[in-house]
Amino acid sequence: MxxxxxxxxxxxxxxxxxxxxxxxxxxxxxxxxxxxxxxxxxxxxxxxxxxxxxxxxxxxxxxxxxxxxxxxxxxxxxxxxxxxxxxxxxxxxxxxxxxxxxxxxxxxxxxxxxxQLEDGAELNLVGEESDLVDKIEKDPSIIEPGLRVLRREKTTDSGYIDLFCEDAKGNTVIVEVKRTLISHNAVYQLEAYLIDFRKKNKEAPVRGILCAPRISEMAKTLADEKGLEYRQIEWDFELKDKKQRSLDCF
Amino acid sequence: MxxxxxxxxxxxxxxxxxxxxxxxxxxxxxxxxxxxxxxxxxxxxxxxxxxxxxxxxxxxxxxxxxxxxxxxxxxxxxxxxxxxxxxxxxxxxxxxxxxxxxxxxxxxxxxxxxxQLEDGAELNLVGEESDLVDKIEKDPSIIEPGLRVLRREKTTDSGYIDLFCEDAKGNTVIVEVKRTLISHNAVYQLEAYLIDFRKKNKEAPVRGILCAPRISEMAKTLADEKGLEYRQIEWDFELKDKKQRSLDCF
DNA sequence: GTTTTAAGATCGGGC
DNA sequence: GCCCGATGTTAAAAC
Missing domain, CATH: 2.70.180.20 (Protein Yojf; Chain: A;)
Structure with a gap:
């Protein structure tokens, strides 16, 4: 130095x-x-x-x-x-x-x-959106009894969506997850996906669920107007070391 | 120190x-x-x-x-x-x-x-979105001949919009500006505003124009589908000191 | 390399 | 304070 x-x-x-x-x-x-x-x-x-x-x-x-x-x-x-x-x-x-x-x-x-900085450590962080999606994927019933996750999606023609599910009656359900607040942008995004899905699947019945600890008033109003559902979901998160994370896979 | x-x-x-x-x-x-x-x-x-x-x-x-x-x-x-x-x-x-x-x-x-840091200077920066909106506001014809800016808006019931205009034929025109790239989010946002506007104004004729140097392919396709227009707009920017900025006001 | 989206985003403005 | 949108956003993942 x-x-x-x-x-x-x-x-x-x-x-x-x-x-x-x-x-x-x-x-x-x-x-x-x-x-x-x-x-x-x-x-x-x-x-x-x-x-x-x-x-x-x-x-x-x-x-x-x-x-x-x-x-x-x-x-x-x-x-x-x-x-x-x-x-x-x-x-x-x-x-x-x-x-x-x-x-x-x-x-x-x-x-x-x-x-110079010698640093062999890596940041171990939990509480990202993907952690909340993990939680829902493991136990979809926290959204709704009988819900099953078919696919955890990334990008599609009409944008990114978090979870592709089926409800107890066999309806397709698209779930959009946010780690903190649903704002109206998320509502547009989900609506756009649903419109596209219906177009491509000959008007097949499909529900859209917004999932977060909180939703803004404007977003809630918008969601109601567009027939989208909102599920409040509380969550916490705990750090795990890598060994524990690996064990979790089994 | x-x-x-x-x-x-x-x-x-x-x-x-x-x-x-x-x-x-x-x-x-x-x-x-x-x-x-x-x-x-x-x-x-x-x-x-x-x-x-x-x-x-x-x-x-x-x-x-x-x-x-x-x-x-x-x-x-x-x-x-x-x-x-x-x-x-x-x-x-x-x-x-x-x-x-x-x-x-x-x-x-x-x-x-x-x-301790002694610093009397302030950052002088140009090239933000607001600078592009300024440019359009000063000369709306760069979007379309005969276009007039009625209001530079902030927030409304259905979201924020950049410029509220009227075209040569007297139609309302909503302009959404981005400094770099229009992504499909911007399209949803503008569409949502138009839907709301038509609802509140008894289906009055209204056009939506997306304005940026670039648009993503997905956004362009979406915009076309939804009847929204895109105007490519090139721009540059020059720094002005505060004195010049003040003079510009006159 | 382009596009898309999340981020412990931060930051500023309006209400 | 909440909510919303821009940022010279940055960063990562998918294609």
Missing amino acids: KYLVSPSPQEALDALLEGRSDSKKSMATIIGRCKVEYSGRAKSFLDYGDRLVIVKPDGTIMVHSDTKREPLNWQPPGTKIEYSLDDGLTILARRTSPVETMHIHFRKVHALTVF | KYLVSPSPQEALDALLEGRSDSKKSMATIIGRCKVEYSGRAKSFLDYGDRLVIVKPDGTIMVHSDTKREPLNWQPPGTKIEYSLDDGLTILARRTSPVETMHIHFRKVHALTVF
Whole structure:
């Protein structure tokens, strides 16, 4: 790890280039007074001010102010990053597809850290939408007695749908799941699928069920108008380690 | 600015608490071997590994790995952050609405920087959807000769719409604008609005126009089926400083 | 590489 | 505060 306080532009440049040439590429944090110009999907200008700039070895670069979770400017992974001197430290970040450039010029570097992160761990997260779909797939009766899941679907001609089911009477049931709130967008999506399904299946009887812990008022009204059903579904989730997850498969 | 290399937990804690008690609260970057537990909207566990942790004075906290633009774990602005010692430096980040907690424990702090950012500048950005709507509002003929914008709308009973217009023949025209791509969601949204409009206006003639530089194939097919029109619209954008923007108003 | 959808999305605006 | 829609969204999965 290399740390420099108030380095000259040349010293900062040297440290950044050194970190880049390491066998395992380094990442860097730069605290300094800088100006940022961006041009690509949009275009922006940010005049001189103190910011925290983070450069990752995968080509990610972020310019952070002292508020908000989101960076003021950034480039995503895969960006080519070049350092140079031009009356101060300069960073040029470029990529194609889409063509974008971000140019950072430092009037003053207050501090610079070049370092490597050794990390063998992976994030273990539960509570995503797919976990709720899992739960329903395992026990469809939490939606309705007698419901059977025929397919867990992904994309179709008329969009993505979560669960393709059959009810106790043999009717087809399309289930759309959201982890938190059903908004009217989800209602349109489900309706569109049903319209398409009926068209392709000669008006076969099919029901649509929206499934979530909550639904917005507008979505509920819309759903009622369109004859779509809503099932409130409460859920919780517990972390499992990988060993337990594997055992669950048996 | 305070910088510590390989500080003891106590030294790290002292530096963080000192920065917090400054008249202008400081922010901090912590490079170290840590474990992260999160529970709230979802739940996650991240075992020990080296990461870059950023704490902002507005309560934002992020745990970054050496890849990706997105943090592994985080809490948004407004979060209450507490530092303590517990066989190593510990950070507890808590908020209500929703109730969430994130717990970070450091086995080792490699480096810690506490600093303040002076920044009087604001990001000046163009190329958002609203800029494209502006352009159309100024010269609706780029969509169609004789088109007049009656209202630039916000929310209605059946959703949000961008531009409420009238064509040369006096028909109502609803325009939906996207800055990049029209996907089928936009088609559903516009269709829903038209259905609602016709219902409320006794089947008055109304056209729907989708307006963007690009449309997905599925969206185009859907739009055709539903009798909605698509106008490809190319655009560029130039930055203007605030003075010019003000002058533009006159 | 394009398209589609989820995200612990975040963020801002309107009510 | 809830709800809605944009974001230079990012990221992942399916095709």
